[in-house]
Amino acid sequence: MYKIMTPGPTQVAENVRLARSLPCTNPDLDEDFVEFYRETCEKISRLLHTENETLILGGEGILGLEASCASLTEPGDKVLVLDNGIYGKGFADFVTMYGGLPELYTVDDKNTIDIPALESFLEKSHHYKYATVVHGDTPSGMLNDISKICPLLKQYGILTVVDSVSAMFGEEVNVDKARIDFLCGGSQKAVSAPPGLTFVTVSADGKKAMDERKTPIASFYANLKVFEHYYEEKWFPYTMPISDIYGLRAAIDNIEKDTKILARHASIASAARNAVTAAGLKLHLESGFSNTVTVFCVPEGTTDKDILEAMKKDHGIMLAGSFGNLAGKVIRIGHMGENANIPDMAEVFDALNHVLKKLGVPLKADMKEVFLQSISDPA
Numbered sequence: 001m002y003k004i005m006t007p008g009p010t011q012v013a014e015n016v017r018l019a020r021s022l023p024c025t026n027p028d029l030d031e032d033f034v035e036f037y038r039e040t041c042e043k044i045s046r047l048l049h050t051e052n053e054t055l056i057l058g059g060e061g062i063l064g065l066e067a068s069c070a071s072l073t074e075p076g077d078k079v080l081v082l083d084n085g086i087y088g089k090g091f092a093d094f095v096t097m098y099g100g101l102p103e104l105y106t107v108d109d110k111n112t113i114d115i116p117a118l119e120s121f122l123e124k125s126h127h128y129k130y131a132t133v134v135h136g137d138t139p140s141g142m143l144n145d146i147s148k149i150c151p152l153l154k155q156y157g158i159l160t161v162v163d164s165v166s167a168m169f170g171e172e173v174n175v176d177k178a179r180i181d182f183l184c185g186g187s188q189k190a191v192s193a194p195p196g197l198t199f200v201t202v203s204a205d206g207k208k209a210m211d212e213r214k215t216p217i218a219s220f221y222a223n224l225k226v227f228e229h230y231y232e233e234k235w236f237p238y239t240m241p242i243s244d245i246y247g248l249r250a251a252i253d254n255i256e257k258d259t260k261i262l263a264r265h266a267s268i269a270s271a272a273r274n275a276v277t278a279a280g281l282k283l284h285l286e287s288g289f290s291n292t293v294t295v296f297c298v299p300e301g302t303t304d305k306d307i308l309e310a311m312k313k314d315h316g317i318m319l320a321g322s323f324g325n326l327a328g329k330v331i332r333i334g335h336m337g338e339n340a341n342i343p344d345m346a347e348v349f350d351a352l353n354h355v356l357k358k359l360g361v362p363l364k365a366d367m368k369e370v371f372l373q374s375i376s377d378p379a
């Protein structure tokens with residue numbers, strides 16, 4: 001068993017694992033379960049600062065993204081796809097699949113989306129039904145400022161679908177203030193439950209857009225409307241994965257109690273970046289550093305595989321490489337959710353000191369030392 005310090009799936013707390021072993025009722029027939037489901041949804045909404053309804057779907061993160069696109073897209077709809085990363089671009093596939101016409105707004109993938117530049121683009125071009133926005137683009141560690149991007153799109157009447165799967169609960173999310181229409185999350189990132197669930201918050205404007213469709217939603221499973229009357233009718237569109245939801249609830253309860261969660265993510269992320277740069281390694285990004293994952297370039301003279309293998313074999317720690325255009329180029333340390341703790345991160349940097357030296361990479365500083373010295377509030 002490795003210590004998983006990957007940017008999702010993340011470590012899972014014992015109380016979450018135990019909650020998954022509670023006795024199971026029949027989730028289709030037991031009305032107490034409908035209450036439990038709704039309460040869990042309401043807690044998620046509260047933590048994301050929204051009056052909007054949350055729906056938990058039985059499927060991992062990707063299902064939330066696809067269901068949002070499927071539920072909104074009608075043949076011929078124009079959709080603006082904000083793209084400065086792999087997940088950003090990936091949204092275009094969902095739009096196309098459901099008959100929409102994606103227009104990529106592709107910008108520099110080493111920098112966070114520039115708000116004034118987006119503003120000037122929108123002044124000239126704004127006839128879109130909705131836009132897709134990635135909050136944290138995990139393969140590169142890119143963070144985009146949804147608190148500015150989403151209200152800007154809303155000014156032009158453009159609905160937003162936001163992928164915050166790897167960012168929420170490690171980064172500030174205020175759905176109502178940012179006027180986000182569809183916000184997607186997943187169980188296996190900062191939430192720190194096992195993979196298997198996604199959840200989506202849907203605004204009144206989002207519901208209206210689904211109601212006003214002229215054509216039916218071209219999916220059953222990736223369809224948010226099938227949940228419309230579940231509570232009144234005490235009827236789920238399909239049997240809910242009850243043990244997964246028990247686990248999710250315990251993880252959400254943990255987050256609710258953890259009043260310093262965002263400050264801790266920020267402090268650990270900033271200390272991690274200090275450790276990397278002080279050692280003479282290079283961060284992949286120039287701006288938009290997320291607080292949930294640190295991404296550094298594979299140093300010359302070695303490979304991502306050598307680093308990842310030695311971390312596993314010599315130290316029992318699993319880090320991640322990346323994929324797409326970043327395959328082989330970077331190493332990712334996931335410090336989100338349960339992973340965002342000082343002892344585990346200190347262990348990662350201690351191990352990286354040894355592994356990189358062993359692979360012949362000269363280091364200008366002791367990464368563990370710099371990491372620990374850089375922690376601003378060791379809470």
Ligand SMILES: *Cc1c(COP(=O)(O)O)cnc(C)c1O
Pocket residue numbers: 008060061062087134136137138139163164165166186189
């Ligand atoms: C993890 C993640 C998802 C969910 O995708 P999986 O690869 O199936 O885990 C979606 N969006 C982002 C940004 C993610 O990091």
